[in-house]
Amino acid sequence: MKNDNAKRPLGVLAALPQELGDLVDAMRAEGAMRTVTLGRRDYHTGTVHGVPCVVTLARIGKVAAAASASALIHAFGVGNIVFTGVAGGLGRQVRVGDIVVADAFMQHDLDASPLFPRYEVPLLGRPRFPADTALADGLAAACEQFVADDGMELEEQFHLDGVRVHRGMIISGDRFVSSADEVRALAQALPDALAVEMEGAALAQVCYEHDVPCAVVRTISDTADDHAHASFTSFLTDIAGTYSSGILRRFLEAYAAV
Numbered sequence: 001m002k003n004d005n006a007k008r009p010l011g012v013l014a015a016l017p018q019e020l021g022d023l024v025d026a027m028r029a030e031g032a033m034r035t036v037t038l039g040r041r042d043y044h045t046g047t048v049h050g051v052p053c054v055v056t057l058a059r060i061g062k063v064a065a066a067a068s069a070s071a072l073i074h075a076f077g078v079g080n081i082v083f084t085g086v087a088g089g090l091g092r093q094v095r096v097g098d099i100v101v102a103d104a105f106m107q108h109d110l111d112a113s114p115l116f117p118r119y120e121v122p123l124l125g126r127p128r129f130p131a132d133t134a135l136a137d138g139l140a141a142a143c144e145q146f147v148a149d150d151g152m153e154l155e156e157q158f159h160l161d162g163v164r165v166h167r168g169m170i171i172s173g174d175r176f177v178s179s180a181d182e183v184r185a186l187a188q189a190l191p192d193a194l195a196v197e198m199e200g201a202a203l204a205q206v207c208y209e210h211d212v213p214c215a216v217v218r219t220i221s222d223t224a225d226d227h228a229h230a231s232f233t234s235f236l237t238d239i240a241g242t243y244s245s246g247i248l249r250r251f252l253e254a255y256a257a258v
Contacts, residue, residue: 005079
């Protein structure tokens with residue numbers, strides 16, 4: 001799972017407190033935890049599930065994710081970054097309660113045409129950014145183990161129609177996608193996208209520019225349609241922390257063992 005950067009602390013990000021699950025409490029319980037405030041964010045440093053980590057809330061949106069990732073790299077010297085949270089489902093096969101581990105990222109709202117092709121990041125010459133394969137494999141394995149261990153209980157407790165793990169592209173933009181028309185437009189423009197959120201592609205771009213491996217795992221909280229707001233709020237409150245806690249614990253225990 002690890003790469004050469006694994007000798008340095010691991011950065012762990014989420015946009016909202018519920019999406020970190022019990023990670024900060026677990027770090028505090030495991031030993032000395034130091035909190036540094038930088039750019040109006042609290043960065044918690046310590047060891048959690050056996051892994052030296054820097055944990056913070058990126059907050060919502062691409063600028064927030066990019067700023068937080070830059071601080072993790074330059075101020076805290078992390079070697080790898082993982083982002084956990086919820087997302088809206090786009091793929092036909094993706095349902096509420098499923099999990100998507102990103103293979104690649106795009107900004108669906110980036111359009112500098114006619115100067116550059118639509119979606120292409122100006123001066124970088126590419127529209128897509130890859131997830132680190134080893135980190136993504138580790139997250140996917142943790143997700144599969146989480147589903148194997150707790151899937152039936154999750155289905156019964158939260159009335160889910162099965163829980164599946166998917167690998168594919170996640171797209172990001174600075175708006176909350178919440179209408180069927182938007183979903184259809186995104187699916188038509190980017191048919192291989194499985195999920196939509198507001199941070200992952202910005203994180204991936206910053207990590208690409210600084211040669212820092214990253215990976216993202218997202219639990220599907222809604223189907224990004226006209227019911228997305230109500231579904232997202234309910235899922236975030238009731239379920240998101242359970243998923244993040246279970247997935248991150250398994251991921252970090254495996255990360256520490258390699």
